[in-house]
Every structure is written in C-alpha cells, then in structure tokens.
Amino acid sequence: MIFRRMVKLAHISDPHLPMTTAKVTQLLCKRILGYQSWHLNRKHVHDPAVLAGLVEDMQTFQPDHIAVTGDLTNIGLPAEFAAAGRWLASLGPADRVAVIPGNHDAYVKIAHEEGPGRWQQNMKGEYAVPEQAAKDGFPYVRVRKNVAMIALSSSVPSAWFAAGGRVSKRQLGALKTLLPRLRQQGFFRTVLIHHPPLPGQATWRKALWNAGDLRDILVAEGAELVLHGHNHRHMHEPLKTAHGTTHVFGVPSASARETRHKPAAAWNLYQIRRDEGAWRCDVKIRGMSSNAVQFAELRHVAVTFD
Numbered sequence: 286m287i288f289r290r291m292v293k294l295a296h297i298s299d300p301h302l303p304m305t306t307a308k309v310t311q312l313l314c315k316r317i318l319g320y321q322s323w324h325l326n327r328k329h330v331h332d333p334a335v336l337a338g339l340v341e342d343m344q345t346f347q348p349d350h351i352a353v354t355g356d357l358t359n360i361g362l363p364a365e366f367a368a369a370g371r372w373l374a375s376l377g378p379a380d381r382v383a384v385i386p387g388n389h390d391a392y393v394k395i396a397h398e399e400g401p402g403r404w405q406q407n408m409k410g411e412y413a414v415p416e417q418a419a420k421d422g423f424p425y426v427r428v429r430k431n432v433a434m435i436a437l438s439s440s441v442p443s444a445w446f447a448a449g450g451r452v453s454k455r456q457l458g459a460l461k462t463l464l465p466r467l468r469q470q471g472f473f474r475t476v477l478i479h480h481p482p483l484p485g486q487a488t489w490r491k492a493l494w495n496a497g498d499l500r501d502i503l504v505a506e507g508a509e510l511v512l513h514g515h516n517h518r519h520m521h522e523p524l525k526t527a528h529g530t531t532h533v534f535g536v537p538s539a540s541a542r543e544t545r546h547k548p549a550a551a552w553n554l555y556q557i558r559r560d561e562g563a564w565r566c567d568v569k570i571r572g573m574s575s576n577a578v579q580f581a582e583l584r585h586v587a588v589t590f591d
Contacts, residue, residue, distance in 0.1 A: 291558040292432045294475065295348035297339065298514025299356040299387065299538040301331040302372055305364035314393050315445050319360035327359070329542075335550045335578055336540035340376065342571060342580035343552055350429050351376055353407075354514040355387025355440065355479035356538075363399040366390075370403040379406035383427055386440035387479040387515060388448045388491075401440075408436070415459045423456050426463065432557055433472040435463055435508075439480045439493055448491045450480040457498055464506035468528065473557050473564055475510040476503075481535060482511050483522060491515065500524070503531055509564055509590055510534065510555065517547045519570065521586065529590040534568070542576060549573040551583065564590050 304323050312320055343351070353373070358365035376382045384407040390400070401408070410425030412433065423438040437460065439450030452460075460476075467474050476482070480493035483500050493499065503511070507528030513520075513535045520535030536553050543549035551572030558565050568586040573579065 290430055291556055292350070292430050292473075293346060293348045294429075294432065294434075294555040294557060295343050295346065295351045296354065296512045296534070296536055296553045296555065297343065297351065297539040298354040298479075298536050299517060300336050300353070300372070300540045301327065301359055301389070301538060302336075302357055302365065302369055302540075303331075303333055304328070304359045305362055305368055307360070307362055311362060316360040316362075316393060318445065319389070319392060323359050330544060330547075331538065331540040332542055333540065335542060335573060338573070338578040338580060339539050339550050339552055343554075346554055346569075348554065349381070350427070350432075350434070351382045352434065352475075352477050352512055353382065353384040354477055354512060354536075355385050356389040356514060357384070357387070358390050358392070361390060361392035361395055361400060363395070366400050366403045373404060373407050379409075382407050383434055383436055383477065384408060385423075385436050385438055385477055385479055388440060388443065388450055391440040391442050394442050410436070415462050421453060421455050423453075424459055424463065426467075428472070431471065431473055431559060432475060433467045434475045434477055435460065435467075436477045439478055446490065449487075449489070449494050450492075451494050452478070452499055457495075457502060460499075461502050461506060464502070464508060468507060473510075473559075474508040475512060475555075476508050478511065478513050480515045481513050481520065482533060483524065486520070486522070486535075487516060507531060510566070512536075512553075514538075517541060519548060519551065519583075523588075530588075532566070532588045532590075537572070543573070549576075566590075
C-alpha cells in the first residue's frame with residue numbers, strides 16, 4: 286500500500302532553450318544585453334543535446350509529475366515562448382507538467398497571450414485558491430495523490446543588469462491561507478518558485494527581493510519541500526519551522542555543460558510516501574557525469590520532516 290501511494294516528482298529548471306531569431310526592433314530595450322550574452326557566452330554553455338539527454342534520463346524513471354521552475358526563454362521573445370510551449374508539450378500531457386516563469390521569462394514587459402500565456406495549460410491547478418489570488422493566476426495548486434504542489438511566480442520585469450524577483454502580496458496572502466489548510470487535509474506540501482526563497486541565497490542583484498516575507502510564512506506555517514532554480518547550482522538547505530523541517534532544494538540548469546563556476550546539467554527525483562504516520566522523501570540527484578552527455582546518480586538524500 287505504501288508503494289501504491291508513492292509519488293515520484295521530477296524537478297528540472299532553467300533549460301534556456303536555444304534563442305530564436307530576433308528583429309532589430311525587438312532588441313531596442315534591455316533585450317540587447319541578453320542577446321549579446323547569448324551569442325558571446327551562453328550559447329556555448331546551454332546545449333540542446335545536453336537537455337535532450339537529461340529529458341531522456343528523466344523519462345526512464347516514469348515520474349508521476351514534472352515541475353519546471355522557470356527560465357525556459359532567454360530574452361522573452363514571443364517566438365521563444367512559442368518554442369518553449371512546444372518543448373513543454375514534448376515532456377508529456379499538460380496536466381503532468383507544471384511550469385512557472387523565471388526572470389528570463391519576464392525580461393521585458395510582454396502581452397500575456399504572447400508570453401507565459403502560451404503555457405497556460407501547464408499553469409492550471411485543480412485545488413481552489415483564495416479569490417484574491419485567482420486574479421493573478423498564481424498561486425495555482427496541483428494535487429497528485431497526497432502531494433500538493435503550490436506554484437508561485439516570482440517573475441517580474443526588472444531594471445537593466447538586474448535579475449531578481451518578487452512574490453506579490455496577493456500570492457503571499459494566499460500562501461499563508463493554503464499552507465495550513467493543506468496541512469490539515471493531510472497533504473505533502475511542495476512549493477515551486479524560480480528564485481531561491483530564503484534571504485542570503487543569492488546576491489541582491491539576483492535575489493528574491495522579498496525573501497524575508499516568504500521565509501516568515503514558511504517558518505510560521507511549514508511546508509515539506511520548496512523547489513527552485515535560478516542559481517544554476519545544487520542547493521539543499523533545511524529550514525526549521527513551527528511544524529517541522531522544510532527542505533529547500535535547488536537544481537542546476539537542465540541544459541548546461543560544466544564551466545569553471547557552475548556544475549553541469551542535473552535534475553532531482555523526489556520519491557514521496559507516507560510511512561507509519563510520517564512523511565518520507567528519498568531524493569535522487571542525477572547529473573551529467575561527463576561531457577559525453579551521460580547521466581548518472583550523483584548522490585542520494587533521504588530527508589525527514591520532524
């Protein structure tokens with residue numbers, strides 16, 4: 286019975302899909318910085334073959350659900366959002382692939398229907414959220430067996446040379462309501478967010494600018510997991526809360542080759558189950574073991590929530 290109720294949740298982030306062709310008029314803004322960065326550096330790091338190898342490795346584990354925590358695009362071009370929508374469809378049905386936008390997906394202001402709105406089917410939940418939050422579309426909540434995924438958006442257009450984010454007051458208010466409700470209903474609560482959620486996990490230029498507010502809610506109401514991307518690094522930080530330990534995990538870019546400063550592509554598999562009245566989660570951390578695009582288990586972490 287335990288194994289029938291196990292949920293396998295795969296987590297990938299920051300795929301930075303290949304940049305599409307841009308018109309000169311589309312680059313007369315902050316986008317010019319990202320365009321130059323892509324052609325001078327990032328296209329040599331983010332390799333479609335690496336991403337394809339990671340997806341193939343992930344699919345062999347037949348996850349029940351896939352969470353993609355942002356930065357599918359590079360400079361937020363309409364054509365990039367369309368291409369990312371096709372890539373999401375290749376991962377599986379929309380009701381098994383949840384996505385949230387990252388800072389690169391809000392590089393500049395863009396009409397919703399030309400931007401993240403193209404991924405709307407991947408950003409729908411089936412659990413009722415407070416009415417004031419529904420206006421933003423976030424958070425949305427997906428439920429798979431006894432696991433609830435609460436998807437937040439920290440994606441906001443920012444100034445030149447900034448890559449930070451912010452969770453709206455409406456979202457924070459909804460989260461404060463949802464976390465205790467889901468706990469009382471017996472769900473394993475997993476929060477999805479692009480930026481690292483705790484103060485000090487990123488420099489100010491790249492940080493979640495109201496991380497203190499989010500941390501305070503997590504400390505007061507608890508959650509079992511928080512999954513994020515953005516830093517392109519392996520991260521795991523336990524957070525003590527009023528209701529046990531929240532484990533905060535981050536993953537590297539899903540398409541990256543190893544560099545002097547950042548690890549190669551990796552993804553995490555969370556195997557979640559209820560065992561003798563307590564939550565258990567086995568985390569398989571799988572990454573590219575060589576430049577030959579071969580993936581292997583890097584380490585295994587068994588986390589508890591007391």
